[in-house]
Amino acid sequence: MEINYHSQFLLDKEKDSTTGKIRFRIKWDKNIIAFGVGHRAEFDKWSLETQRCKTNSTHGVKKIPASVINKKITDYELACERVFRNFIFENKTPDKKSVREQFNLEIGRKVVTEVEIEKTVFEIFDLFVKEESRINLWANTTFAKMKTFRKHLKTFDPKIDFKSIDEEKLLKYQYFLQEKLELQNSTTLKNFSFLRWFLTWATKKGYNSNTTFQHFRPKLKTVQKKIIFLTQEELKSVKNLKIPAKKKYLDRVRDVFLFQCFTGLRYSDVENLKRSDIRENFIEIITVKTSDSLVIELNDHSKALLNKYKDSQFDNYKALPVISNQRMNEYLRELMELAKIDEPVRETYYKGNQRYDEVFPKYALMSSHAGRRTFICNALSLGIPPQVVMKWTGHSDYSAMKPYIDIADQTKINAMEKFNML
Template sequence: MLRTKFYLTDAQSASPTAIYAACYLDGKRKKLYTPLSVLPSQWDSKAQLFRRSFANYSNANRLLRFLVTELDDYFLATVSKGKLVLIEDLRTIIARILTGAEPPEVTFTDHLSNWIEDSKRDVKPSTIKSYITFRNHILAFGKAKRYALDFSTLDLAFSEAFKNYLLQTARLTNTSVNNVIKNLKVFLNATHNKGLHEFQHHTRFKKLEGHTPELMCLSKEEKAAIIGLNLDYFPRLEKTRDVFLFGCETGLRFSDIIALSPHQVHKDYILLTTQKTNDFLKVPLSSLAHSILKKYAGKQVKALPAKTNQKTNADLKQIAKLARLEALVSVATVRGTDRQKLMVPKWNLLCTHTARRTFVTLALEAGMRPEVVMRITGHKNYRTLHQYTKITDSVVQDEFLKLLS
C-alpha cells in the first residue's frame, strides 16, 4: 500500500488553505499538493475528512477516498511489474482526478534538463558542465538533422548518425566524441532505471577508436627555469607561478590546492581529504613548498592565492614563455580515421595539471619508490600512476651508462 494521508498547508489559517497528500515511498514522505482547499474549522484532521460544515462534504469525501484508491492501484500495478513508482506519475493521477486536466507533457528536452538538475546532488560541477555540453550537442543534432529526439528513437542507427555529426559538423576529436557518447549512455541508463522508458539500445552504443595522449611534464631544468624567473614586477604571474610550483612539490590536484585551508597546514606536512576521490592524504612539505605557504600565510582566507583553472592556465602559458620553454612537443589528434601530429612549443601546453605530472615523473626519476609516490598522490594502482610518468632522454642516457659501467 502507498499509505496516503491528507494534511492542511496551514492548519492555523483564518481563510481556506490548500490540502496536500502525503505519500510514503521507500519510507520517505513525499508531498503532493492538490487543487483543493478548505477552512481549517471545516476539516477533521484525525479522520482525514471534510466536516459536515463543508458544502457538499459527502461528495468531497468520496472524491478523496477514490483518489486514495487510484493511487494505491497505480502503486501496486507498478511495483508488480518491477518498476519504480515515480512522483511525477502520482501528480498526474491527482491532476486527472481532481481537475480533469492532464498536466503538460514532459518533453525529451525536459527529461534532459531534469536529469542534469537531479544530478547536481551527486556529482561535481565539472561533471555537470560535461553533461550540459552533451545536452547542447544532442539538441543541436536534433535541430540540424530534423531528428525527432525521443527515447524510442535513440537506437543504433541514431548513435552512428550522431557520431558522424559530432565528427563532421561539430568537428570534435574522437576523444571528445567518446565523452559525449559516454554521457549519453549515463543519461539513458539513469532514465531507464527511473522507469521513464523501457529501451536499452544504449547498451550497444560503441565508442570510436581513441588514442592515449602523450602527457607533458617539466624536466628538472625547466622547473628550475620557472623557479628562477624574476616576477617582482608581475605580481599576478608571481602568484600563479608559486601556486603551480606548490603543485610540482606536492603532487596535489589543482582543485585540492585552491581548496587548501590554513588549518590543514602543519609544520612539515599537510592533511587533506581530496576533492575528486575523497581520499585522506598526509602530504610531506619540501622546503620550497613550505616557503610558498609561509609567503602567503594570513594574506587570504585560503592557504594560497589561487585563481580559476582557466585564468591560471592563461597565466602559465605567459610564465612558460618567459622561461623560454621552447622545446617542441608532439601533439596527436584523431578525428574518425584521420590522424594528425603537430609539433607545438612546450610553453603553449603548460597547464595546472602539468604540476602533478611533473611531481610524479621527477620523484620517480629521483629514485622514490612508486608505492611511496602513490601514498602521497593518492593513486590507487601503478597502472594509473604510470600514465603520469615521462622518462626524459637524459635519464635514459644516464641509466644506460650505469648499465655499461
C-alpha cells in the same frame, strides 16, 4: 554566467550564555539568507579565522566533539557550492526562495519529489546533473563538460526522446559529432561516454526502457594523449625565473603552480585548501574530485610557499592566492614562455580515419594539471616507489600510474646516457 557569492559561519550571541547557535549565512548580489547548523559552539573554543570549532574541543551540555560539528559545517559549505554551480549550469539567476529550497534539498531537509515521465529528455538530463553532482561532488570542469554535451545533443535533435535512440539514431549522432562539429575522435568517444552515463541513470530511474545504447560502441582510432610535465631542469628554470616588474601578477600564479609541483595536488584541491588543513609538517585534505582522505607530507619547497602567504588574508580562509582555473591556465602559458619552456612537442590526433600531426612549443600546452603531473613524474624519476606516490596522489588503480612509470623509466635511460659524455 558567473555568480559571486560569499558564505560564512557565525555564532549568535545570547545574553549570559557561553555558547552560541552556529548560523550559516549566504550573501550574493543584494540577497542574504541564513540557515541554522543545528549545533551550538562555545565562544572560547571557536576559531574566527577558520570558522570552525578548535581541534579536539567539545561543546555544549552534551559535549559534542569538534570533529562532528566541523564535518557538518563542511557539508554546508559543499552544499552551498553545489547549489550555485547548478544555477550557473542552468544559466539561471538565483533568488532567495529558489536558493533556500535547493539548499534544503542538498542538506536533506526535503525529499526529492518524483518527476512525471512526461518531462523532456533535457529536463530529465538536468535532474541527472543535479543528482549525480551531489553524489559525486563534481568539479566546475565536470559541470562545463556536461553543459557542452547537453548543447551538442540539443543541437543534434532538440526533440529527441528515449524511444528514438536506436542504432540508426546513435550512428547519426556519431556522424554529427564527427562531420558537423568536426570533433576529434577522442572527444566524440567522450561524448558517447557521457550519453551512456546519462541513459544508464535514466534507465535505473525508470525514465527509459530502451537499452540499445548499451551495445553501441563506436570504433574510432585514438592515440594516448601526451603527458605534459616539467623536467627537473625546467622546474628549476621556472622557480628561478626573474619575473619582469610589469608582469608581477605572474608571481602568485607561479607560487600556486609550484605548490602543485611539490605536493601533487589537483587545481580543485589547491583552490579548496584552507588554513585549517595545514599542520606543521603535512597537509590533510578531503579531495574535491574523489573525496579521498589524504595526508601529504610537506617538503622545504611546499613549506616555504605556505609560509610566504601565512599572514595574507584570502576569501573563505584559503591558504593560497588561487585564481580561476581558466585565468590561471592563460597566465601559466605566459609564464612558461617567459621561462623559455619552448621544446617542440608533437600532438597527434584523429578525426574519423584522418590522422593529424601538429607541433606546438611546450608552453602552449601547459595547464594547471601539469603541476600534478610534474610532481608524479619527478617523484618517480627520483626513485620514490609508485606505491608511495599513490599514497600522496590518491591513485587507487596501479594501471593509472603506468604512463607515468613509463616516462620515469625513459628519464632514467636518458640520464644514464649522460655518462657517455664523460
